[in-house]
Amino acid sequence: MRIHRGRIAQHKHDELLRAYLKQNLHELIQQKELVVNGKVKTQLSTLDLPTLRYGDEEAYLAQGAGGAGRGGGGGDEGVQPVGGVLGGDHHGPEVRVELDFDEFVRLAQEVLLDELELPALQRLPRGGEVDTEEFPELDDLDRMGLAADLNLEETLVTSLLRNVRERGVLDFDVDLRQDGWYFVEDPSASRNHRSLEVYVLDISGSMRGDYLALVRKTIFLLWYALERRYPTNLRRYVVFQDVAEEKTREEFFCVESSGGTHISAGFEKAVEMLEGVSEYDTYLFLFTDGETSSGDFELAKRKYEETLDRFDLVCYGHVNPGSRGVGGFSEYVQEVARKRPNATFANLVDLDSVREALRQFLARVDGGSKARCGSTRRSSRGWRS
Amino acid sequence: MREYEAVIARVEELARGLGLRWDPVVFRMSEAEEIAEVASMGLPNRFVHWYWGGAYKEIRLQQDKSLLSILELVLNSRPAYAFLRRSNTYLQNVLVIAHVYGHADFFANNHWFRKSNKNMLNEAERHARTFREYEARYGRETVEQLLDACLTVASTVNAFERDPGRRRRRLVYFLEDHAPLEPYEREMLQAIREEGEYFDLIQRTHISNEGWATFVEATLLRELLSAREWAEVCVHLCARPTPYTLGYALFGAIRRRSGFAGALEARRYYEDVRLIDETLTQELVDRLDLFVYDPRDRSRNTQVEAVKEMLIEQKLYRGEPRVEVEDPDHPRDLVLVHVEEGRKLDPRRIALYLKAVHRLWRHPVRLRANGKLYTYDRRGLSTA
Numbered sequence: 001m002r003i004h005r006g007r008i009a010q011h012k013h014d015e016l017l018r019a020y021l022k023q024n025l026h027e028l029i030q031q032k033e034l035v036v037n038g039k040v041k042t043q044l045s046t047l048d049l050p051t052l053r054y055g056d057e058e059a060y061l062a063q064g065a066g067g068a069g070r071g072g073g074g075g076d077e078g079v080q081p082v083g084g085v086l087g088g089d090h091h092g093p094e095v096r097v098e099l100d101f102d103e104f105v106r107l108a109q110e111v112l113l114d115e116l117e118l119p120a121l122q123r124l125p126r127g128g129e130v131d132t133e134e135f136p137e138l139d140d141l142d143r144m145g146l147a148a149d150l151n152l153e154e155t156l157v158t159s160l161l162r163n164v165r166e167r168g169v170l171d172f173d174v175d176l177r178q179d180g181w182y183f184v185e186d187p188s189a190s191r192n193h194r195s196l197e198v199y200v201l202d203i204s205g206s207m208r209g210d211y212l213a214l215v216r217k218t219i220f221l222l223w224y225a226l227e228r229r230y231p232t233n234l235r236r237y238v239v240f241q242d243v244a245e246e247k248t249r250e251e252f253f254c255v256e257s258s259g260g261t262h263i264s265a266g267f268e269k270a271v272e273m274l275e276g277v278s279e280y281d282t283y284l285f286l287f288t289d290g291e292t293s294s295g296d297f298e299l300a301k302r303k304y305e306e307t308l309d310r311f312d313l314v315c316y317g318h319v320n321p322g323s324r325g326v327g328g329f330s331e332y333v334q335e336v337a338r339k340r341p342n343a344t345f346a347n348l349v350d351l352d353s354v355r356e357a358l359r360q361f362l363a364r365v366d367g368g369s370k371a372r373c374g375s376t377r378r379s380s381r382g383w384r385s
Numbered sequence: 386m387r388e389y390e391a392v393i394a395r396v397e398e399l400a401r402g403l404g405l406r407w408d409p410v411v412f413r414m415s416e417a418e419e420i421a422e423v424a425s426m427g428l429p430n431r432f433v434h435w436y437w438g439g440a441y442k443e444i445r446l447q448q449d450k451s452l453l454s455i456l457e458l459v460l461n462s463r464p465a466y467a468f469l470r471r472s473n474t475y476l477q478n479v480l481v482i483a484h485v486y487g488h489a490d491f492f493a494n495n496h497w498f499r500k501s502n503k504n505m506l507n508e509a510e511r512h513a514r515t516f517r518e519y520e521a522r523y524g525r526e527t528v529e530q531l532l533d534a535c536l537t538v539a540s541t542v543n544a545f546e547r548d549p550g551r552r553r554r555r556l557v558y559f560l561e562d563h564a565p566l567e568p569y570e571r572e573m574l575q576a577i578r579e580e581g582e583y584f585d586l587i588q589r590t591h592i593s594n595e596g597w598a599t600f601v602e603a604t605l606l607r608e609l610l611s612a613r614e615w616a617e618v619c620v621h622l623c624a625r626p627t628p629y630t631l632g633y634a635l636f637g638a639i640r641r642r643s644g645f646a647g648a649l650e651a652r653r654y655y656e657d658v659r660l661i662d663e664t665l666t667q668e669l670v671d672r673l674d675l676f677v678y679d680p681r682d683r684s685r686n687t688q689v690e691a692v693k694e695m696l697i698e699q700k701l702y703r704g705e706p707r708v709e710v711e712d713p714d715h716p717r718d719l720v721l722v723h724v725e726e727g728r729k730l731d732p733r734r735i736a737l738y739l740k741a742v743h744r745l746w747r748h749p750v751r752l753r754a755n756g757k758l759y760t761y762d763r764r765g766l767s768t769a
Contacts, residue, residue: 079685
């Protein structure tokens with residue numbers, strides 16, 4: 001058997017990476033521009049061998065890129081550094097000291113789980129689907145939509161038997177009219193495996209440093225928990241100050257804080273995100289310091305009520321790294337959340353409060369699912385209080 | 386491999402006709418993962434280190450995204466082992482085979498390569514075994530820390546340097562001779578230095594070696610392929626990285642000047658510095674669109690002298706700062722001097738670098754750079 005030295009080396013590399021990340025997560029996660037071109041920048045000098053390098057920007061050998069012309073014209077355009085001149089074993093400067101964002105999230109989740117002493121969760125197989133390599137993938141036939149009560153396993157077996165019988169071939173050629181085998185129970189009792197998650201972030205002036213770190217850590221942990229529950233998820237990102245805008249994931253993690261706070265705009269935009277999405281469990285996560293601009297209070301109340309009517313669960317994170325009292329709009333939400341079953345309020349002060357918020361949230365999700373769905377098979381001890 | 390036997394025989398016949406000579410070549414069909422492994426480690430059985438892990442990960446990622454495809458790998462060993470990628474198309478592998486014979490000829494005939502260690506494949510395996518034994522005996526962490534330090538100073542090797550006086554100015558040789566190391570530590574430093582020299586030779590001949598292999602490949606394929614296939618191949622050849630196209634252009638220029646025999650002669654005696662110095666012309670610099678770019682004022686210098694100087698400097702000093710060992714007054718002294726006083730070293734790396742040197746030297750280590758004297762001792766870094 002071949003020894004996979006490359007994989008062993010990568011494992012060692014990743015161990016060091018994890019140790020580095022663990023030490024520096026708090027600083028890294030606060031970077032205003034967390035993701036650039038899908039990568040998270042780190043000061044990973046330790047992951048390179050610490051050979052000496054020049055400090056200043058130096059002239060380098062380059063080549064014109066793609067016939068972009070050359071000569072007197074200034075600018076970096078059309079300048080392609082000539083790399084690999086040394087070849088062989090020399091990968092020093094070419095080793096990236098940047099992390100893929102997904103990898104960063106994965107490592108950050110590991111670190112956070114460790115820090116919060118939360119156990120790892122198992123990924124769920126997709127309910128109602130047959131998860132084996134011997135069967136063909138039939139992603140369009142899951143327990144959603146028109147044939148939500150279709151029992152795939154039985155249907156496939158029936159189809160197989162029919163094909164053997166009729167055509168003498170061992171083949172799955174599903175004909176729903178003949179092979180369709182349905183669950184007897186009500187399809188609305190089956191687990192929903194799709195979620196729409198809308199993340200709404202207040203980017204008014206106060207959003208920076210510890211504030212950003214808390215929000216991002218919470219989001220990474222939410223992703224962790226939700227990914228293990230919903231194999232199919234849609235995520236939409238909204239930022240707001242005076243106005244709200246939808247952003248891509250990358251933009252959402254590269255915010256420039258400015259302007260005033262109109263929480264109502266955030267809620268309003270979040271509701272827009274529901275457009276065209278049915279058959280999903282819908283979650284709204286809004287992070288703010290709660291200091292809404294004067295004049296917006298009443299409107300924000302109304303919009304909040306509206307989101308409560310439209311979303312399955314509305315989680316309001318009052319980001320409060322300074323651990324001050326809860327006032328303003330947040331105070332109002334805190335009150336409402338005590339009464340409404342699909343509202344949660346979290347006072348995000350530190351990592352412990354993040355754990356508490358997650359427990360609260362998951363309890364609601366489980367509770368909510370029980371109301372809407374069947375049984376939950378997931379073990380989430382430690383994630384619950 | 387059976388489907389390639391006929392084409393290999395034909396390539397060999399054509400290559401012999403051109404006057405190429407080589408040691409036996411063993412082709413091996415391999416998966417992309419194995420190629421990524423060898424490419425990141427440099428040799429297939431080398432000791433495992435986290436540093437290769439980063440490169441391995443990067444290559445695998447790029448392979449997955451089909452951004453970069455390392456089509457072939459060939460080792461300077463006797464016999465020369467060449468890796469073909471199973472997922473290559475037939476035509477791609479024919480290209481690789483022709484390219485490999487260019488390398489094999491270079492390995493067997495180039496003055497510098499003839500003197501190189503053709504047994505490094507087995508030596509690296511032996512080193513890896515020894516390191517594993519040491520891990521068991523002295524602890525994994527101790528050995529890994531030592532490896533980090535050895536690899537850090539190993540960048541000061543020079544495979545071409547034979548003069549003992551100049552060699553001892555290079556840190557790795559100085560430490561090997563004078564550092565107060567345990568026998569096993571010295572053996573490890575020596576092993577890393579030997580491997581370092583093996584790779585240093587490859588780096589110092591990268592442009593000539595790849596250039597020659599591409600040049601041979603193109604010459605053989607023009608004979609071997611149909612016009613349609615040749616057209617397809619030309620696209621591949623043009624998309625190669627700069628060292629390949631630059632080397633190819635340089636050997637092309639030599640052939641235009643003094644025929645194929647002249648090119649054969651050049652591949653025997655040239656390494657990169659001489660090849661560039663004697664062959665690179667303004668016309669080639671213009672044609673390849675090469676220039677020295679200064680990001681500070683966004684200026685481009687397209688003069689052949691500037692391009693030549695930059696390339697040669699990279700070749701001589703591997704793009705790294707020139708730090709030499711000063712003659713010591715006292716046996717416990719180790720003073721390093723950055724010889725280009727005008728240029729600044731990255732201060733963030735200095736402490737880590739000196740820590741690695743201190744791990745081997747044990748006594749205080751001094752570095753004169755950036756107009757300061759840095760000292761690293763048991764208490765850490767201090768500056769005067």
